[in-house]
Structure formats: structure tokens, C-alpha cells
Amino acid sequence: MTDSALPTTSREWRQISRPVGWPKLEDFELAEAEIRQPGPGEVLVRNAYVSVDPYMRGRMSAAKSYVAPFELGKAMQGGAVGEVVASNAEGIAAGDHVLHFGGWREYATFDAKQAVKVDPEAAPLSTYLGVLGMTGLTAYAGLLRTASFKEGDSVFVSGAAGAVGGQVGQIAKLKGASRVIGSAGSDDKVKLLVEEYGFDAAFNYKSGPVSEQLREAAPDGVDVYFDNVGGDHLEAAIGSLNLHGRIAVCGMISVYNNTEAAPGPKNLARLIATRGRIEGLLVGDHYDLQPQFVEEVGGWVRSGELKYRETVVEGVENTFEAFLGVLRGDNTGKMIVKI
Numbered sequence: 401m402t403d404s405a406l407p408t409t410s411r412e413w414r415q416i417s418r419p420v421g422w423p424k425l426e427d428f429e430l431a432e433a434e435i436r437q438p439g440p441g442e443v444l445v446r447n448a449y450v451s452v453d454p455y456m457r458g459r460m461s462a463a464k465s466y467v468a469p470f471e472l473g474k475a476m477q478g479g480a481v482g483e484v485v486a487s488n489a490e491g492i493a494a495g496d497h498v499l500h501f502g503g504w505r506e507y508a509t510f511d512a513k514q515a516v517k518v519d520p521e522a523a524p525l526s527t528y529l530g531v532l533g534m535t536g537l538t539a540y541a542g543l544l545r546t547a548s549f550k551e552g553d554s555v556f557v558s559g560a561a562g563a564v565g566g567q568v569g570q571i572a573k574l575k576g577a578s579r580v581i582g583s584a585g586s587d588d589k590v591k592l593l594v595e596e597y598g599f600d601a602a603f604n605y606k607s608g609p610v611s612e613q614l615r616e617a618a619p620d621g622v623d624v625y626f627d628n629v630g631g632d633h634l635e636a637a638i639g640s641l642n643l644h645g646r647i648a649v650c651g652m653i654s655v656y657n658n659t660e661a662a663p664g665p666k667n668l669a670r671l672i673a674t675r676g677r678i679e680g681l682l683v684g685d686h687y688d689l690q691p692q693f694v695e696e697v698g699g700w701v702r703s704g705e706l707k708y709r710e711t712v713v714e715g716v717e718n719t720f721e722a723f724l725g726v727l728r729g730d731n732t733g734k735m736i737v738k739i
């Protein structure tokens with residue numbers, strides 16, 4: 401079934417060259433493309449919200465990684481939620497809302513198997529990209545599984561006012577952490593962590609050396625460090641790690657735009673004395689936790705025990721700028737573009 405009132409073209413972002421260092425607008429274009437009606441098994445979706453995420457910086461480079469580079473000249477991809485406006489697939493009808501991967505554009509036509517139905521009555525559509533979506537699951541799985549969090553642990557998380565970090569700290573508190581410490585890049589963000597998210601301590605990493613500020617905020621050391629940042633944060637966390645401490649490496653945003661390899665922490669030998677463990681984490685390995693995550697975190701969101709923020713930028717034309725904003729720290733909570 402198709403909707404005759406639909407426009408015939410849709411705006412979409414394409415990457416046209418590989419950025420070196422900070423991505424520049426010249427590496428991208430906002431193009432106008434024909435809207436393709438769905439073939440057998442396909443759906444056409446009008447995006448309501450699209451996600452901009454730090455990991456996309458990796459896809460902009462040609463380097464081999466866990467996810468393929470964006471193809472130059474083709475529509476970019478990313479998490480998105482929208483309304484099905486035409487369907488040629490069984491089980492999905494016009495009017496349904498779906499989570500899918502055809503972001504950075506107004507309309508997307510794709511195989512219905514790549515769409516997951518979501519209920520806008522159960523939770524606001526945008527939350528399926530954040531607190532109840534990919535970043536939320538990353539926080540949940542990374543803390544509980546990769547970092548083997550247990551009640552009584554003292555937890556330090558960097559990028560703590562961001563989408564993943566804010567949730568890590570709150571889940572740790574809800575699950576009985578003895579102390580939760582966060583770092584963020586502004587005094588307003590630090591205030592939010594303590595006053596709204598209930599962190600025990602927080603500091604602005606731009607105000608002084610991270611190692612000193614962490615020692616002050618966590619005088620008894622940390623059992624778990626959830627790393628979103630890398631660099632001096634990782635070194636400071638190793639320096640404050642307790643016996644049998646665990647470090648979950650989720651992201652290293654401080655080096656994503658580096659043009660040369662960043663030096664590693666100077667104090668890795670501390671892992672011997674502490675019998676510490678460092679382990680990387682990829683959310684894609686943990687989708688089996690999704691039902692448990694939605695039930696537990698969805699419950700906390702509904703009860704108001706877990707707070708979340710979103711920074712919403714309006715207009716498909718501002719998607720690239722919103723993406724840069726995440727790398728700069730313009731966001732509090734999940735950065736989302738409303739189409």
C-alpha cells in the first residue's frame with residue numbers, strides 16, 4: 401500500500417571523502433534522492449529521529465575495524481526510528497513504527513527484516529535510540545557483564561553526562577554500588593551528575609589533572625572503571641584501581657580524531673599488583689541481554705528511578721553538525737536529530 405501524498409524525493413547525507421583529523425563539512429554532502437517504493441519484502445519509512453554516535457567517526461575512515469567504513473557517495477547509515485509509510489512486507493503495515501539502520505536521511509526503503517517494531521505508546525520514540533536503545537544496552541551489558549559489577553563495588557565512569565556514561569553510573573547506584581564517581585567536561589554537567597543522577601562525586605576533567613581529581617573523589621580507590629574516553633582517564637583509573645579491579649573499555653573518544661596513534665597508559669604494571677583486568681566491549685555481542693535490559697531499565701525509567709537526558713537537534717540538514725557536537729561535548733545525554 402502506498403501513500404499518494406508522499407513527496408518524491410528525500411534528503412540524505414553522503415560521505416564523499418575520508419576526513420583526516422576532525423571531520424569537515426566538505427567531506428560530506430546533503431543530496432536529494434528519489435524515494436524508492438518498496439519492492440517485495442521491503443518497507444518505506446519516514447524517519448522521525450536519527451542517531452548520531454561517536455563510533456561513526458570510525459566508519460568515516462577507511463581503516464579496517466569491527467564495522468565497515470561508510471561507502472563514499474552512498475547514503476550514510478545509522479540508528480533511526482520512524483513510521484512505515486508504505487509496506488510490501490508481511491507483518492509490517494503502514495502506520496507501524498520501527499527501529500532500523502537507515503539513518504542520516506528523511507526517508508529510507510529497505511528489507512523489512514532489518515526493521516524492529518517499536519511502540520510509541522510504551523515509550524517516546526526517541527528513547528529507542530538512547531536510554532532504551534543501543535547506548536542503554538551498552539551501559540547495561542558493559543557494566544554488568546564486561547566489568548562484572550557486583551554490589552558494594554566502587555565505580556568510576558568517564559563521559560558520565562553522555563548517553564552511555566549517565567546510565568552506567570545510575571545503574572551502578574541502583575544495583576548497590578558503594579560509591580559512584582563520574583567525570584565530565586563542564587561544571588553544569590558535573591552538577592547534573594550529583595544533583596539529578598545521584599552520583600556520589602563528580603569532577604570536571606578540564607579543571608585539573610584527572611589522576612589528582614580522581615584520587616580526591618575516590619579516596620578508597622575504584623573497583624570498576626567504565627572507560628568512554630581513554631587517554632589520561634584510563635591512566636588515572638589504573639592508578640586508582642583496587643585489588644581485582646576491572647576496567648571495561650567501551651570507547652576512547654579522546655583519540656578518535658587523532659592523526660597519530662596515542663601513547664598507552666604509562667602505569668600498566670599496576671595491573672600485576674592489583675591483578676586488574678582490562679576488557680574491551682562491543683554492544684553487538686550482548687543483544688541476548690536485550691529482553692532483560694528492556695524489562696529492568698524500562699521499569700526504572702517508568703518509575704523515575706533512572707533519569708535520562710536527550711539533546712535534540714532539529715532538521716536533517718543539521719545532522720552533520722549534531723554529529724560534530726557529540727565529539728565536542730555539546731550534548732547532555734543522548735544526541736538525537738529530529739527529522
Ligand SMILES: NC(=O)c1ccc[n+]([C@@H]2O[C@H](COP(=O)([O-])OP(=O)(O)OC[C@H]3O[C@@H](n4cnc5c(N)ncnc54)[C@H](OP(=O)(O)O)[C@@H]3O)[C@@H](O)[C@H]2O)c1
Nearest residue numbers: 454562563564584585628650651652653654681682683729
Ligand atoms: N563499544 C561499544 O559497543 C560502544 C557502544 C556505544 C558507545 N560506545 C562508546 O561509548 C562512548 C560514549 O558514547 P555515547 O554515545 O554515550 O556518547 P556521549 O557520551 O553521549 O557523547 C560523547 C561525549 O564524549 C565527551 N568527550 C568528547 N571529547 C572528549 C575528550 N577529549 N575527553 C573526555 N570526554 C570527551 C563529551 O562530553 P564532555 O562534555 O564530558 O567532554 C561528549 O558529550 C564513546 O566513546 C563511544 O564510542 C561504545
